[in-house]
Amino acid sequence: MTGAQTAGLAGREADSVAASAVKAMQAEGKHAEARDRYAELVGRHQRRASRIAFHYMREAAEADEAVQDAFVKAYSHLASFREELPFEVWFTRILINGCLDRIKARTRRGRWISQMPDGPAGERDFAERVAGSGPSPEDQLLARERRERLSRALFRLPERQRSVFMLSHYEGCTSREVSALTGLNESTVRVHLFRAIRKLRALLAEGPLAEKLREKRRVNP
Amino acid sequence: MSILNRLRLGAHLDDAAIAALWAEGRPAHPHLNTCVACRNRFASFSSWLENLRADARTEADENFPTERLAAQQAQIFRRLEAAERPARVIAFPRFAEPLTSRSSGASRWIAAAAAAGLIVGVGVGQVMNLRHSLTFRASPVSDGRQAVAATAAGQRDPRLLTASATRDETFLSELDASLSRPAVPELRALDAFTPRAGDQAR
Numbered sequence: 001m002t003g004a005q006t007a008g009l010a011g012r013e014a015d016s017v018a019a020s021a022v023k024a025m026q027a028e029g030k031h032a033e034a035r036d037r038y039a040e041l042v043g044r045h046q047r048r049a050s051r052i053a054f055h056y057m058r059e060a061a062e063a064d065e066a067v068q069d070a071f072v073k074a075y076s077h078l079a080s081f082r083e084e085l086p087f088e089v090w091f092t093r094i095l096i097n098g099c100l101d102r103i104k105a106r107t108r109r110g111r112w113i114s115q116m117p118d119g120p121a122g123e124r125d126f127a128e129r130v131a132g133s134g135p136s137p138e139d140q141l142l143a144r145e146r147r148e149r150l151s152r153a154l155f156r157l158p159e160r161q162r163s164v165f166m167l168s169h170y171e172g173c174t175s176r177e178v179s180a181l182t183g184l185n186e187s188t189v190r191v192h193l194f195r196a197i198r199k200l201r202a203l204l205a206e207g208p209l210a211e212k213l214r215e216k217r218r219v220n221p
Numbered sequence: 222m223s224i225l226n227r228l229r230l231g232a233h234l235d236d237a238a239i240a241a242l243w244a245e246g247r248p249a250h251p252h253l254n255t256c257v258a259c260r261n262r263f264a265s266f267s268s269w270l271e272n273l274r275a276d277a278r279t280e281a282d283e284n285f286p287t288e289r290l291a292a293q294q295a296q297i298f299r300r301l302e303a304a305e306r307p308a309r310v311i312a313f314p315r316f317a318e319p320l321t322s323r324s325s326g327a328s329r330w331i332a333a334a335a336a337a338g339l340i341v342g343v344g345v346g347q348v349m350n351l352r353h354s355l356t357f358r359a360s361p362v363s364d365g366r367q368a369v370a371a372t373a374a375g376q377r378d379p380r381l382l383t384a385s386a387t388r389d390e391t392f393l394s395e396l397d398a399s400l401s402r403p404a405v406p407e408l409r410a411l412d413a414f415t416p417r418a419g420d421q422a423r
Binding site: 031035038039042043046047050051054055060063064067068071072075076143146147150166169170190193194197198200201 | 236237240241243244245269270273274276277278280281282284285289290293294296297298300301302304305
């Protein structure tokens with residue numbers, strides 16, 4: 001067993017203990033103590049949750065709201081949490097379902113509301129214009145372009161393939177964990193992962209021109 | 222080892238096979254141990270995927286710095302606190318308690334009191350009305366009351382009754398005459414020529 005796996009197991013045990021304690025405190029009506037104990041769980045899972053939500057939503061503000069909603073929902077439904085399941089799996093399922101609901105709502109909105117145009121050269125806020133001590137502007141631009149291509153390619157994957165790829169590759173979940181999170185068979189998870197990788201590779205191998213043409217064809221068939 | 226397996230091991234792995242191996246988490250394929258070219262391709266494929274992961278993680282972490290996570294946590298606990306605080310319900314002053322929640326005994330008393338009040342009210346109203354009418358008959362104060370008194374007296378005295386009937390007859394005949402004859406003298410001649418509906422019928 002590797003160090004990371006041992007740490008993971010210890011973390012899971014700690015999660016389970018904390019979740020049970022919060023549940024008991026809620027039942028006794030000790031709400032302030034329950035919240036304090038819940039902070040431990042929030043602190044442990046917040047970064048990972050934000051990352052997952054961001055991969056789904058592709059927008060920091062919406063991802064932030066999705067994470068908040070998931071933590072609030074998990075706290076208020078903790079009574080239905082079964083200790084034999086890892087808290088992480090239960091919580092991530094709540095988060096992913098919330099993100100998928102938001103994406104559906106966004107798609108519905110997008111049908112009726114036209115988007116605001118972006119600022120010049122894709123800049124998003126003032127902070128991006130301020131000179132920093134990090135990589136050169138050229139490197140930043142290239143990295144941004146690469147990420148945008150990747151996210152565009154990811155969004156062209158079917159929803160299940162995207163979920164499986166993000167969870168297993170970005171978050172390092174095992175096939176069994178992804179299976180528990182998505183409700184798919186372990187073998188189906190592996191098949192989706194394989195297909196996702198193959199398709200991503202094909203999409204990213206396409207030149208930017210081909211990609212733009214395909215996008216244009218999609219918008220104006 | 223069969224020839225087929227030997228041939229399979231001898232052939233290079235294609236992209237799909239490499240992706241399948243990576244997805245299954247089995248990099249220890251026998252062909253990879255023997256073929257350097259496929260091992261290199263597998264390594265480059267793995268590093269490509271690692272770069273994807275690193276890029277995605279960096280992007281997410283850039284969007285969620287520590288300050289943002291702290292603000293997010295504070296917001297989560299504000300929402301939890303707000304959800305646990307009981308909602309402030311402003312009760313309507315008269316009906317702070319719903320009427321249906323009162324005991325059935327009390328509501329029965331209220332209904333009985335209302336019915337008794339109604340009966341008493343109607344009864345008192347009737348009595349008052351009767352008293353008023355009696356008072357009017359007893360004291361002729363105003364003109365109307367005098368007329369009423371005169372009528373009552375006429376019923377008792379025949380002389381008074383005759384005088385009243387004569388006065389009425391005079392008044393009615395005067396009214397009839399004024400209506401049957403035009404008031405404007407210039408039109409009287411014209412009126413005389415005009416046939417009347419009553420004359421035609423006869």
